[in-house]
Amino acid sequence: MILKQNGSRGFRAYTSKHLDELLQRAGLDDEERLRIRAVATVLPFRTNAYVVDELIDWSDIPDDPIYRLVFPQADMLPEADVSRIAGLLRDEAAKSEITAVAHDVRMKLNPHPAGQLQLNVPRVGQESIQGLQHKYPETVLFFPKQGQTCHAYCTYCFRWAQFVGEPDLKMASDDIERLVEYVRAHPEVTSVLLTGGDPMIMGEPVLRRYVEPLLEVEQLESIRIGTKSLGYWPQRYLTDPDADDTLRLFSRVVESGKNLAFMAHFSHPREIEPPAVQEAVRRIIDTGAVIRTQAPLIRSINDDPAIWTNMWRRHLTMGMVPYYMFVERDTGPQDYFAVPLARAYEIFRDAYAGVSGLCRTVRGPSMSATPGKVCVDGVTEIAGQKVFVLHLIQARDPELVGRPFFARYDPHATWLTDLTPAFADRFPYEPAPLGAARLSA
Numbered sequence: 111m112i113l114k115q116n117g118s119r120g121f122r123a124y125t126s127k128h129l130d131e132l133l134q135r136a137g138l139d140d141e142e143r144l145r146i147r148a149v150a151t152v153l154p155f156r157t158n159a160y161v162v163d164e165l166i167d168w169s170d171i172p173d174d175p176i177y178r179l180v181f182p183q184a185d186m187l188p189e190a191d192v193s194r195i196a197g198l199l200r201d202e203a204a205k206s207e208i209t210a211v212a213h214d215v216r217m218k219l220n221p222h223p224a225g226q227l228q229l230n231v232p233r234v235g236q237e238s239i240q241g242l243q244h245k246y247p248e249t250v251l252f253f254p255k256q257g258q259t260c261h262a263y264c265t266y267c268f269r270w271a272q273f274v275g276e277p278d279l280k281m282a283s284d285d286i287e288r289l290v291e292y293v294r295a296h297p298e299v300t301s302v303l304l305t306g307g308d309p310m311i312m313g314e315p316v317l318r319r320y321v322e323p324l325l326e327v328e329q330l331e332s333i334r335i336g337t338k339s340l341g342y343w344p345q346r347y348l349t350d351p352d353a354d355d356t357l358r359l360f361s362r363v364v365e366s367g368k369n370l371a372f373m374a375h376f377s378h379p380r381e382i383e384p385p386a387v388q389e390a391v392r393r394i395i396d397t398g399a400v401i402r403t404q405a406p407l408i409r410s411i412n413d414d415p416a417i418w419t420n421m422w423r424r425h426l427t428m429g430m431v432p433y434y435m436f437v438e439r440d441t442g443p444q445d446y447f448a449v450p451l452a453r454a455y456e457i458f459r460d461a462y463a464g465v466s467g468l469c470r471t472v473r474g475p476s477m478s479a480t481p482g483k484v485c486v487d488g489v490t491e492i493a494g495q496k497v498f499v500l501h502l503i504q505a506r507d508p509e510l511v512g513r514p515f516f517a518r519y520d521p522h523a524t525w526l527t528d529l530t531p532a533f534a535d536r537f538p539y540e541p542a543p544l545g546a547a548r549l550s551a
Contacts, residue, residue: 119350121160121261122159124158126151129150130143130147135168136177136181144199144200146183147196147199148193149182149184149186149195151195151209152216152219153186153187153274153442154263154270154273155180155181157263158343160343160344161342165381175377175378175412179266179378183446186265216274216279220442221271222279223268223441229506230243230244231244231281232250234292241253241282241284242283242288244296249301250289250303251305252302253282253305253307254304254306254309254316254320255282256284256311257306257310257317259273259306260308261308261339261343272307286320289302289324290326290327293324294327294329300330301330304320304321304335305336308339309335309336314355318359324368325362325363325366325368332370333369333371334370334371335371338374340374340381340382340390341375341387344384344386344389345386345390357393360398360399364397369400372400372402373402373404374401375404376403377408377411378417378421391430402430402431403421403422403432403433404435406437407437407438407449407475408449409447409448422461422465422472423464432465432472433471433473434472434473435458435474436474437474437525438524439525440525444525450521451475451524455475455489474486477526480526481510481539482504482506483504485500485501486499486500487514497516497518497519498518499514500516500517501514506539510538516533517532
């Protein structure tokens with residue numbers, strides 16, 4: 111296990127400049143490594159020595175789930191795009207040419223899904239407030255500037271556009287006063303989610319500068335921290351120089367009367383096996399924080415109900431609360447990782463059947479789509495028609511929350527936009543046709 115030495119973190123990051131060296135460890139030949147490097151010019155790559163040395167089984171490459179979780183694969187992107195960039199790398203083309211081609215490929219990957227930039231960024235008059243998103247009335251997301259990286263990047267991350275060095279694609283702010291001002295001006299907001307990237311990449315002094323002002327906002331009931339740090343660097347809560355100060359900050363949030371919801375991202379049971387993770391979880395829970403666990407369903411990494419049953423049961427015994435199984439979002443290499451909704455429902459159903467009622471706090475499979483979080487509740491037959499049964503767990507329009515609706519069954523559909531309405535001419539979140547609106551008026 112990696113421990114701090116002489117008061118240092120002991121953290122060693124690996125980025126794209128280390129990728130070829132690490133891939134040689136995987137035993138890949140020159141052409142395989144070249145094509146993976148080509149993918150890494152488009153999608154971000156970052157990992158660390160803990161993940162590489164403690165979590166990956168290098169004897170099981172390329173099938174090892176943690177390897178697939180953090181290392182790009184040559185077939186993640188369209189073959190023509192990979193071959194084009196690989197050719198440029200082979201020919202040692204100018205960096206500017208490779209960057210331009212990589213940018214063109216990124217723009218085809220829907221870098222900001224579900225209206226993140228067009229619909230979620232709040233405005234005051236004509237001015238948009240950078241680094242904030244306000245999709246649901248009661249919750250505001252804040253992207254702290256110093257927290258827009260991670261201890262390691264997941265290959266399927268829907269926030270991949272934050273990490274590719276293109277300023278126009280990045281959401282970030284260090285204006286905590288503006289956040290507080292905005293929240294106070296919107297009394298319906300009761301929860302702030304610090305997100306990224308990963309806010310826990312920040313040291314305690316920086317994290318405290320963002321958290322402390324929120325404790326003075328009376329209307330807030332909860333502060334959430336979205337993080338993968340428990341899976342990728344549990345030392346953050348054990349041996350980092352500011353580990354104890356961080357935990358004291360968590361205690362202060364709870365003592366202020368706010369709920370501290372630690373939104374932990376675990377993609378595979380192996381991430382919770384190390385003793386360091388179990389001790390870090392215990393220390394966080396001891397502060398009074400509640401750890402809720404969530405992850406997307408990802409082909410080739412966790413698309414097996416037994417994996418989810420195992421994870422949820424272990425989370426429960428460790429004191430964590432299973433919260434969400436997400437559907438892989440329609441961004442980045444979605445085609446590579448997506449599981450059809452029909453299969454996603456089967457996996458969730460079978461996993462859910464294998465746990466006790468205490469684990470059945472979990473919800474899913476849920477799509478974080480433009481209208482809200484759409485849950486696939488089941489597949490059934492109504493009036494001779496096979497349909498998906500759906501409902502909105504959360505919605506831009508609160509009137510739609512919890513109301514069931516139906517879509518025609520499609521065994522190949524992987525996202526909400528692949529579906530068509532059943533028993534209606536539109537889904538409930540879609541506007542009525544202009545002519546129909548006139549008639550009703």
